[in-house]
Amino acid sequence: MEKRFDVAVVGGGAVGCAIARELCRYEQSVVLLEKESDVARGTSGRNSGVVHAGFNNPPGSLAARLCVEGCAGFAAVCRELGVPYRRTGKLVAALEAEDAPALERLLAQGRQGGVPELELWTPRQTRAREPGITSCGALWSGSTGITNPILYTVALAENAQANGAEIILDFAVDTVVRAGDGFVLRAGERALGADFVINAAGLYADRVAALAGDENYRIYPCRGEYLVLDKQAAALLRTPVYPVPRPGVGGLGVHLTPTVDGNILIGPSAEYIESRADTGTTAAVMERLWAEALRLLPALAQSRVVTAYAGLRSKTVPAGAQNFGDFIAEHSRVTPNLINLAGIESPGLTASVPLARLVCRLLREKKPLKPKADFRPERQRGEDFRSSPPERRRAMAAADPAAREIVCRCETVTRREILTALDNPLGVRDLGGIKTRSRAMTGRCQGGYCQQRLAVMLRDEYGIRPADIRLHGRDAWLFTGDVK
């Protein structure tokens, strides 16, 4: 007999993990199922990391409402979870005079939606904030911020787990069988039961719904490519800077975003594609991203690209559609005890916790939810050597031999921080998991220095055979084995 849960959440992105955590506030058993070897491997780990204010979405839409709510509470959630967050504000810059009316429209839309701290800025005010940006004025949004979306998602999952949720990785749901009022979910040979299923499968939301008998959804993947710049570029920009959004392009336009780690992101593009897995980058788009970034900030010309990546937006409207595809979070109209979330693209990260609350409200319509007395929203975060002052560094090194060795030189990550990442509660032991948790391999040498050290640590200290060491995912092997 398979293990049974009260609620199963399908999908370990920011939304799924927020839902799992939120469900843990109540007396019930919760499982989160993720098809990859770690959470945040899909869209949640492949975006700009911007905590949006909410002025880009039509007032009254679910996306706008939840975004405003999410933005207002984001700092508090990050504090609870020990996740980096910075309230940077944001500029939407009018590069040409004809863009000015669009700023007015955004301002009006934002104010109508209850977005705080919106102002129209003159070119001079804009320059005072960002001297490198030449504009004909800008919309300033004071409540916008940035976070590390992967750490945020990981933290939600870990906190859910600490509060009783079971997190099962490498579980790609391939069959959903109705069993009484509940379900049996299968992934290959493995199976488990659940009374309720929350479908937070993102790009695969339509397929998971269909597995459960609900064919009312269709997801259109829309790829966005990014370039990541070396930290030396960080001095050139402190605020996310966006162009004026153009209708019908499928995104907010190529923008510049500082990251909490001190890099600058350029992107994303917007290109509808067939595949839901093709996160490859393309020469043509990389070239265009660079050109558009230079239009916003010409001084970037002196900086270096350290890497590129792409993410896929899960849209509910196809290419060319002029209508706005709002967030969907609702009871299935055909399958009882199934709640579907679909079309949660930007600003889904910002809205993740409000979406999770909404799911709890929907669930309460079907069953009683009794608050759990011992729910602990806080998550401890290890101390970070790099951002510690000299006295603190000295004390850390004095107390702990593992704090006397730097494993990743670009990001100044100590052996202690690597060990903490390796011993993560979800049990992720691939290099990708260490990378996202510790920042190792994310710097300018892209693991040239530390990847080999991490691989050797996995072999010599964790007893993982070289042939079993993975970069990310089950088949992402790094070694065939030993040299003969």
Place this chain on the structure above:
Amino acid sequence: MRADIAVIGGGPAGLAAAAAARAAGAERVLVLEREPLAGGILNQCIHDGFGLVRFGEPLTGPEYAGRFLRAAEERGVDILTRTMVLELTAERRLWTLGPRGYEAAAAGAVILAMGCRERTRGAIQIPGARPAGVFTAGVAQYYLNRQNMMIGRRVLIVGSGDVGLIMARRLTLEGARVLAVVEKLPYAGGLARNVVQCLEDYDIPLFLRHTVTRIEGEQRVERVTVARLDEAGRAVPGAERVWACDTVVLSVGLIPENELALQAGAEISPLTGGAVVGDDLQTSIPGVFACGNALHVHDLVDYVSEEAEEAARNAVAFIRAGRPAAGPLIPVRPAAGVRYVVPFFLRPGTRPLISLRVAEPMSRRRIEVRAGGRVLAARKFPRLTPAEMVRLTLREAAPPGAEAVEVRIIDG
């Protein structure tokens, strides 16, 4: 901690500099080395060919490093291993982390000998997926030679730098099938001897004017698309070939490691990626000297050692004098066809060794160093390639009042 001379990095440059500094009379010479064993990248270079110039015999990397390590130890150099320098200030204070904890050190002079790092896939922006199986050549070399870990079965090598050529042979010897080496330029990036000994001897094809336009593979590399390039370096439509392989090894250039120099505020040359130095190998920060691959990427380690020793002698002279040598500085200018020249400045009356690289292969040329209408050095070369460093010692110093020293290439 206090040192007369602090050497950052215990590779071939750092060890040679430290031993030479002691020989020149510096009391307390400290080498700060982040690895458990000094020797730098040489420790993973198990092939031979090192030391032909200096010792007249072919040594392996560890053997070459071993000689300098012994010399440094015999001369009483203090080598702190497992110790990384995290910060350097213009006042020559260093913050280090190692077995002794996190501590500050002050030095009379600092010698930057951090070596170089490899350019990555991100830096050259190869489009496509990001599966496992893309390694830089030096990382591949470390896995095979130091850790006995094998990185793949069917390998495509991108770029024809020396480490990539060496790894083509090494991987073949270990049973991998090396399909080809592709190079975007019309000539090989590595030394001619490596093209012969590592590719031709093993029937590994070298495709010049070709580049990777796409990497595919969801989790591990599955396919790589290689395109032929036209004269302007653009992919020729239709001239593409897809290679089924599980591994890509990148050998696409080396970059001097200079985060500490930048942090301290030293001027960095966009041509070399290393510090801008004068004839005494002193950076724009008084008392901070640079040498080896941290200054500019060398072709032979023998020349790294020699340059490091020169830097050390100048560092010792600096601590004796307590200030940089005064005098006007004459800029050294590379003329057409010369990619860079080190040093970037020289003082009247000095006759330093000049190192340079040409921008493209050429034959039957003469390189001349001129200042104020006088030829300071000149030599004929039957053949010049960017892979090989050119070194010339000035026969004559620049005349007083010379505005610039020009390094040019002329026919014949």
